[in-house]
Amino acid sequence: MATATHLCGIKTPIYFSKSNRHSQSLCSPERLSFHSVTELCGAVRVPAQSRGRGLKVVCDVRKNDVLVQTESTIQGLEGSTNKLSCVMKFGGSSVASADRMKEVAELILSFPEENPVIVLSAMGKTTNKLILAGEKAASCVSDASEIDELDFVKELHHRAVDELGLDRSIITDHLENLERLLNGISALKELTPRSRDYLVSFGECMSTRIFAAYLNEIGVKARQVCGFLIACIKLRICEHSCFIFHSQYKDDFNNADILEETYSAVANRLYGDWISDPAIPIVTGFLGKGLRTCAVTTLGRGGSDLTATTIGKGLGLREIQVWKDVDGVLTCDPNIYTGAEPVPYLTFDEAAELAYFGAQVLHPQSMRPAREGDIPVRVKNSYNRNAPGTLITKSRDMSKAILTSIVLKRNVTMLDIVSTRMLGQFGFLAKVFSTFEDLGISVDVVATSEVSISLTLDPSKLWSRELIQQELDNVVEELEKIAKVKLLQHRSIISLIGNVQRSSLILEKVFQVFRKNGVNVQMISQGASKVNISLIVNDNESEKCVRALHEAFFESDLADLVYENGRLPNKC
Numbered sequence: 001m002a003t004a005t006h007l008c009g010i011k012t013p014i015y016f017s018k019s020n021r022h023s024q025s026l027c028s029p030e031r032l033s034f035h036s037v038t039e040l041c042g043a044v045r046v047p048a049q050s051r052g053r054g055l056k057v058v059c060d061v062r063k064n065d066v067l068v069q070t071e072s073t074i075q076g077l078e079g080s081t082n083k084l085s086c087v088m089k090f091g092g093s094s095v096a097s098a099d100r101m102k103e104v105a106e107l108i109l110s111f112p113e114e115n116p117v118i119v120l121s122a123m124g125k126t127t128n129k130l131i132l133a134g135e136k137a138a139s140c141v142s143d144a145s146e147i148d149e150l151d152f153v154k155e156l157h158h159r160a161v162d163e164l165g166l167d168r169s170i171i172t173d174h175l176e177n178l179e180r181l182l183n184g185i186s187a188l189k190e191l192t193p194r195s196r197d198y199l200v201s202f203g204e205c206m207s208t209r210i211f212a213a214y215l216n217e218i219g220v221k222a223r224q225v226c227g228f229l230i231a232c233i234k235l236r237i238c239e240h241s242c243f244i245f246h247s248q249y250k251d252d253f254n255n256a257d258i259l260e261e262t263y264s265a266v267a268n269r270l271y272g273d274w275i276s277d278p279a280i281p282i283v284t285g286f287l288g289k290g291l292r293t294c295a296v297t298t299l300g301r302g303g304s305d306l307t308a309t310t311i312g313k314g315l316g317l318r319e320i321q322v323w324k325d326v327d328g329v330l331t332c333d334p335n336i337y338t339g340a341e342p343v344p345y346l347t348f349d350e351a352a353e354l355a356y357f358g359a360q361v362l363h364p365q366s367m368r369p370a371r372e373g374d375i376p377v378r379v380k381n382s383y384n385r386n387a388p389g390t391l392i393t394k395s396r397d398m399s400k401a402i403l404t405s406i407v408l409k410r411n412v413t414m415l416d417i418v419s420t421r422m423l424g425q426f427g428f429l430a431k432v433f434s435t436f437e438d439l440g441i442s443v444d445v446v447a448t449s450e451v452s453i454s455l456t457l458d459p460s461k462l463w464s465r466e467l468i469q470q471e472l473d474n475v476v477e478e479l480e481k482i483a484k485v486k487l488l489q490h491r492s493i494i495s496l497i498g499n500v501q502r503s504s505l506i507l508e509k510v511f512q513v514f515r516k517n518g519v520n521v522q523m524i525s526q527g528a529s530k531v532n533i534s535l536i537v538n539d540n541e542s543e544k545c546v547r548a549l550h551e552a553f554f555e556s557d558l559a560d561l562v563y564e565n566g567r568l569p570n571k572c
């Protein structure tokens with residue numbers, strides 16, 4: 001019998017139906033019999049209701065994995081007018097309480113023409129509390145019942161369930177398993193990245209269950225969907241309602257990436273469920289399944305944005321909406337300057353740069369699927385739904401654009417590396433960068449001269465991993481074999497997101513502002529990105545700089561030039 005392994009190398013889906021009995025070639029789309037496919041792929045599991053219908057098989061060449069779609073699913077994907085239309089992601093602040101959940105339900109229902117996929121984060125600050133609970137369990141308590149954060153999480157979820165008029169039993173198993181897990185961590189006195197991911201997954205599992213139950217309670221048919229498989233089995237959630245967000249090849253816990261095959265898995269599951277039994281899917285954000293370990297992984301803090309854009313691309317939806325607690329992407333972090341204003345339009349490149357360089361409002365990787373699928377992303381405020389928000393698209397008219405937003409990334413480490421000329425310049429740069437590659441540390445901003453290089457190190461590979469002193473010592477020790485190295489800590493990157501074509505105007509203003517405030521720029525990088533100029537200053541000067549820059553660019557005579565005016569149409 002041939003197994004799925006023999007299907008490796010197939011680039012296109014194979015089609016097969018009950019009537020066509022045998023496969024001829026496996027190199028192009030083929031019509032095969034159901035019998036042939038079960039013969040070909042011993043492991044393939046075909047949903048009972050699909051037997052006798054046309055099926056589409058997608059082979060995952062790396063994993064010996066086979067996905068099956070019914071032909072009606074495919075027709076649903078391609079033709080139905082009643083198909084899933086957009087994805088709406090609601091962050092923790094949008095679903096922080098029962099009242100918030102009621103408002104979100106009302107908001108969703110205010111778009112009766114949409115058939116949305118809903119992605120939810122954990123309620124409020126649940127993820128932070130779970131991480132703290134895990135750290136306490138691993139360090140200082142002998143029993144989970146002593147952990148205040150566990151009480152907080154229980155109380156928050158019980159209160160929400162009670163106030164929504166639901167039965168507490170919908171989360172009883174989860175809370176019991178959570179306590180058991182914390183006791184396990186406490187017994188081992190160890191919180192590994194893997195167990196940390198499993199621990200935080202309880203947040204999204206519970207918020208989605210509660211919200212789906214509430215929608216059903218008010219007569220809106222909804223289905224909770226887990227973004228991972230293994231934890232669903234552990235949590236005894238019906239396997240039928242699960243699909244897989246595969247994480248990176250390496251199973252990077254706390255920091256997973258989306259594998260290509262995720263998109264078809266998402267489409268397969270969500271459309272399959274929708275066609276066989278239409279109900280609003282309520283999907284756990286943030287969670288994935290490790291490819292090698294099959295364990296629960298997370299997509300990095302704020303990863304529900306990435307879940308939403310992945311679903312958007314997987315299903316080829318019309319629009320991706322991310323609902324937050326601010327009126328869109330703002331001209332700077334409102335926690336630094338309360339006068340920050342919404343930015344009406346952004347390109348994917350601008351949004352990606354802004355997110356990567358520290359704007360908490362979007363997950364750093366979240367623009368990738370949207371850009372690849374060319375699906376507009378709208379950032380909206382669930383507390384102020386009439387605000388137009390920010391529309392992020394592939395391109396926009398940049399002719400009048402100067403500066404769009406100012407972003408701050410604090411606590412950055414900078415290295416000044418001067419060659420001791422033991423290596424020629426080619427060898428020198430190569431050696432410097434291979435050192436970082438070997439140590440798994442990514443570099444953010446770079447400036448070079450003939451014999452020296454200044455660069456900043458990303459404090460976390462994405463967001464989660466702090467660069468610890470020992471890692472920094474290793475970097476310096478390695479580089480000192482070929483160079484003199486100066487390690488400068490407590491620096492900040494101020495990123496000016498906008499139209500780099502107008503750099504002379506931008507930089508003229510920036511240096512005026514800095515001179516007036518007595519701030520010296522320690523490093524500058526411009527040109528590599530067409531939408532970002534990065535400046536390095538001391539941490540303790542950085543917030544003052546952002547405020548002064550904001551005033552100069554967005555609140556002075558220049559503001560008329562900077563604002564590309566033209567507001568968004570007030571439509572969701």
Ligand SMILES: Nc1ncnc2c1ncn2[C@@H]1O[C@H](COP(=O)(O)OP(=O)(O)O)[C@@H](O)[C@H]1O
Pocket residue numbers: 090091092093094121302323324325326328329330331332333334335359360361362405
């Ligand atoms: N440039 C920015 N624009 C908008 N919000 C920002 C910006 N920089 C930082 N923020 C912060 O990001 C928060 C929204 O992101 P996040 O907390 O991840 O939302 P959610 O949890 O709702 O998905 C805002 O409350 C705001 O404090």
Ligand SMILES: N[C@@H](CC(=O)OP(=O)(O)O)C(=O)O
Pocket residue numbers: 090091092093121122127128203285286300301302303304305
């Ligand atoms: N709950 C996760 C994932 C997430 O996306 O959250 P939010 O949408 O609230 O930023 C976190 O706190 O990181």
